[in-house]
Amino acid sequence: MITIYERPQSLTANTMHYCPGCTHGIIHRLVAEVIDELDLREDTVGVCPVGCSVLAYNYFNLDMQQAAHGRAPAVATGIKRVHPAKVVFAYQGDGDLASIGAAEIVHAAARGEKISVIFVNNAIYGMTGGQMAPTTLIGQETTTSPNGRDAAVQGYPIRVAEMLATLEGSAYISRVSVHNNVNVIKAKAAIKKAFQTQLEGKGFSLVEILSTCPTNWGLTPLEAAKWLENNMIPYYPLGEFKAAKEVGS
Amino acid sequence: MLEEVVLAGFGGQGVMSMGQLLAYAGMLEDKHVAWIPSYGPEMRGGTANCSVTISTEPISSPIITEPGTAIVLNKPSLDKFAPLVKPGGILLINSSLIDPGYFRPGIKIFEIPANDLALEMGNTRVANMVLLGAFIELTSAVSIDSVIESLKKVLPEYRHNLIPLNRAALEKGQQIAQNQ
Amino acid sequence: MAKVLMKGNEALGEAAVRAGCRFFFGYPITPQSELPHYLAQRLPEVGGLFLQAESEVAAINMVYGAAGAGARVMTSSSSVGISLKMEGISYIAGAELPCVIVNVVRGGPGLGGIQPAQSDYFQAVKGGGHGDYHLLVLAPASVQEMVDLMAKAFDLADKYRNPVMVLADGILGQMMEPVEFPAEILQELPAKPWATDGARGRGPNLINSLYLEPEKLEEHNHRLFEKYRQMQEQETMAENYHTDDAEVVVAAYGSTARIAKAAVDMARKEGIKAGLFRPVTLYPFPTEEINQACAKAKQVLAVEMSMGQMIEDVKLSLNCRLPVSFYGRVGGMVPSTRAVYNEISALAQKGGEQA
Numbered sequence: 001m002i003t004i005y006e007r008p009q010s011l012t013a014n015t016m017h018y019c020p021g022c023t024h025g026i027i028h029r030l031v032a033e034v035i036d037e038l039d040l041r042e043d044t045v046g047v048c049p050v051g052c053s054v055l056a057y058n059y060f061n062l063d064m065q066q067a068a069h070g071r072a073p074a075v076a077t078g079i080k081r082v083h084p085a086k087v088v089f090a091y092q093g094d095g096d097l098a099s100i101g102a103a104e105i106v107h108a109a110a111r112g113e114k115i116s117v118i119f120v121n122n123a124i125y126g127m128t129g130g131q132m133a134p135t136t137l138i139g140q141e142t143t144t145s146p147n148g149r150d151a152a153v154q155g156y157p158i159r160v161a162e163m164l165a166t167l168e169g170s171a172y173i174s175r176v177s178v179h180n181n182v183n184v185i186k187a188k189a190a191i192k193k194a195f196q197t198q199l200e201g202k203g204f205s206l207v208e209i210l211s212t213c214p215t216n217w218g219l220t221p222l223e224a225a226k227w228l229e230n231n232m233i234p235y236y237p238l239g240e241f242k243a244a245k246e247v248g249s
Numbered sequence: 250m251l252e253e254v255v256l257a258g259f260g261g262q263g264v265m266s267m268g269q270l271l272a273y274a275g276m277l278e279d280k281h282v283a284w285i286p287s288y289g290p291e292m293r294g295g296t297a298n299c300s301v302t303i304s305t306e307p308i309s310s311p312i313i314t315e316p317g318t319a320i321v322l323n324k325p326s327l328d329k330f331a332p333l334v335k336p337g338g339i340l341l342i343n344s345s346l347i348d349p350g351y352f353r354p355g356i357k358i359f360e361i362p363a364n365d366l367a368l369e370m371g372n373t374r375v376a377n378m379v380l381l382g383a384f385i386e387l388t389s390a391v392s393i394d395s396v397i398e399s400l401k402k403v404l405p406e407y408r409h410n411l412i413p414l415n416r417a418a419l420e421k422g423q424q425i426a427q428n429q
Numbered sequence: 430m431a432k433v434l435m436k437g438n439e440a441l442g443e444a445a446v447r448a449g450c451r452f453f454f455g456y457p458i459t460p461q462s463e464l465p466h467y468l469a470q471r472l473p474e475v476g477g478l479f480l481q482a483e484s485e486v487a488a489i490n491m492v493y494g495a496a497g498a499g500a501r502v503m504t505s506s507s508s509v510g511i512s513l514k515m516e517g518i519s520y521i522a523g524a525e526l527p528c529v530i531v532n533v534v535r536g537g538p539g540l541g542g543i544q545p546a547q548s549d550y551f552q553a554v555k556g557g558g559h560g561d562y563h564l565l566v567l568a569p570a571s572v573q574e575m576v577d578l579m580a581k582a583f584d585l586a587d588k589y590r591n592p593v594m595v596l597a598d599g600i601l602g603q604m605m606e607p608v609e610f611p612a613e614i615l616q617e618l619p620a621k622p623w624a625t626d627g628a629r630g631r632g633p634n635l636i637n638s639l640y641l642e643p644e645k646l647e648e649h650n651h652r653l654f655e656k657y658r659q660m661q662e663q664e665t666m667a668e669n670y671h672t673d674d675a676e677v678v679v680a681a682y683g684s685t686a687r688i689a690k691a692a693v694d695m696a697r698k699e700g701i702k703a704g705l706f707r708p709v710t711l712y713p714f715p716t717e718e719i720n721q722a723c724a725k726a727k728q729v730l731a732v733e734m735s736m737g738q739m740i741e742d743v744k745l746s747l748n749c750r751l752p753v754s755f756y757g758r759v760g761g762m763v764p765s766t767r768a769v770y771n772e773i774s775a776l777a778q779k780g781g782e783q784a
Contacts, residue, residue: 081452083626103484106483310690311687314765
């Protein structure tokens with residue numbers, strides 16, 4: 001019998017708590033597969049945020065630190081500076097990274113901190129009950145923008161990848177999506193490139209991953225995937241915004 | 250032996266370094282010493298000042314509110330610190346920059362034209378040393394040799410050529426104080 | 430090693446280096462700047478890292494990461510900045526990470542001033558951030574003690590896996606006194622098998638303060654408080670000065686204790702039986718020690734550069750057995766020796782009467 005699919009070494013056997021149709025599970029798996037493929041399981045330290053993925057340490061079979069809301073890049077900086085030869089990644093949602101943690105992510109990128117950030121953008125606060133996120137689209141209804149996000153009142157959603165790509169310290173910045181198989185495969189390649197960028201000491205790397213939140217969007221998983229494609233991708237275009245030459249080649 | 254001295258002037262007159270040098274010299278003589286720059290409301294109002302304590306006993310408080318000696322290099326410092334000198338204490342006035350004639354009963358007042366004397370020696374920057382020399386003569390808090398020894402440690406090698414001038418300034422101050 | 434004349438803030442830096450600290454994360458604020466300035470130069474010389482963070486909030490979280498990764502690490506700030514760090518400090522206490530935090534206290538509240546104060550006592554000893562926790566708080570009163578306590582701070586942090594705060598003020602930070610450092614730079618640090626440095630040949634380690642199950646969180650809190658009980662048993666430190674026969678005992682810490690000491694000298698010269706009790710550990714507070722120091726006391730006087738914070742621990746420790754009076758200056762105003770002496774003198778005349 002040939003094994004064609006199994007749990008990556010870098011994931012634990014724990015059952016994930018994520019909602020049906022949520023893509024956190026897929027993203028966890030992609031990160032774990034990349035760590036396995038690069039043979040880094042015993043050389044990696046992960047940092048989990050506050051938000052839906054606060055319990056990510058239950059799922060990654062790695063040394064992990066749990067960070068305060070928004071501070072994962074600072075915590076990751078502390079770890080990486082102590083252990084420059086280890087691989088350090090932070091796993092963050094959009095509220096954590098682009099709202100309360102905006103200063104930490106910008107400065108980690110500006111310093112060229114040799115960490116990799118997995119940035120899960122689902123345009124909403126999941127864990128606290130579907131509130132408006134800094135990435136919530138104009139017109140999108142949330143529990144704190146019940147009539148749809150109004151630019152005149154709540155301003156505009158932030159394009160994190162584009163913003164961080166302007167900084168000298170960032171070495172690899174890309175935006176991918178996990179709403180269908182083709183994009184899942186591309187997302188994995190981007191995550192791998194981010195880790196390789198770190199391994200090669202090029203600088204800061206971040207992969208923004210467009211993700212669904214069927215529960216708080218009030219859609220079925222399939223509708224949610226469709227909504228992402230029709231609404232998020234036009235505002236948050238996919239692609240590489242910055243890549244150091246020769247990485248992973 | 251306990252010497253509690255406040256040194257005050259405006260920035261650039263070498264008040265802080267004079268105080269540090271004095272503390273350093275005391276340390277070299279194995280005395281207990283402390284140096285504190287201006288703190289509290291005294292930081293305001295046109296003066297830079299520091300306090301130095303030199304003692305043969307452990308120093309209870311390095312924070313001096315009633316100095317045994319005040320060395321004042323400019324007028325605002327005179328106004329601020331002359332009234333604080335404890336009865337029987339010493340007030341050293343830089344009379345090159347402060348009009349003569351200040352009087353307070355019960356303290357010993359010395360007027361030293363420190364800037365003029367320093368200028369005669371070719372460098373006004375050693376005015377602080379003239380005053381320090383006078384202080385040493387009046388209190389024997391430390392020896393001139395210890396101050397010179399401290400200078401050797403505090404000054405970078407390439408500045409050691411300034412040591413003879415500093416010694417001359419210290420001795421000039423000593424001499425003036427002797428004669429008053 | 431020969432004595433050197435050094436500013437308190439710089440002495441703290443050198444002492445940290447000699448205690449094996451190799452990582453500093455901080456953000457500029459007056460009046461503690463000489464410490465980061467010193468370490469920015471010194472740490473790279475010994476292969477360490479000085480990193481200026483984008484904020485106090487980031488700095489304390491870098492400390493969290495580095496401490497969790499097993500490093501000897503510290504930060505320093507002053508009042509306003511310590512308040513910003515409090516969230517991270519609560520996490521560090523919750524995750525049981527060792528680190529040293531220096532607070533060179535300035536007057537408050539709000540932006541306050543930049544002059545010396547002791548108005549952060551409550552914040553330091555009661556925890557300061559959210560949740561049930563305590564820092565171990567050390568209060569030096571001389572530059573030499575800043576050096577000695579800095580080394581002790583790192584050892585205690587490791588021993589209890591607990592953040593340790595060194596509470597100073599602008600006077601201690603700026604003043605110069607002769608100091609002697611330990612000759613050897615400490616190289617070997619205690620093993621930290623719990624640290625996250627890559628799960629090589631072992632199961633994963635986790636640095637965490639999240640316990641969603643109430644039973645687990647209660648258990649965690651009990652474990653933390655068992656540590657604090659042990660600290661109370663083993664780590665309290667205090668200085669007694671002429672307390673053996675003292676009828677008036679002054680309780681003061683830090684630079685205020687130096688002023689109080691001079692006031693006690695003045696009182697003794699006048700024939701008043703005065704003494705000084707100086708807590709060195711503010712948390713755990715030296716409860717037994719103050720009771721011993723007050724064995725003959727009829728009056729106790731707390732002197733602080735605050736509106737009266739430590740006095741609460743003094744009263745609690747003495748359990749209302751003795752009248753406790755207060756004298757304080759605030760906002761950067763410093764008590765004068767004579768003013769403290771006058772208070773002592775008035776209390777001496779009162780004798781055993783209630784204040």
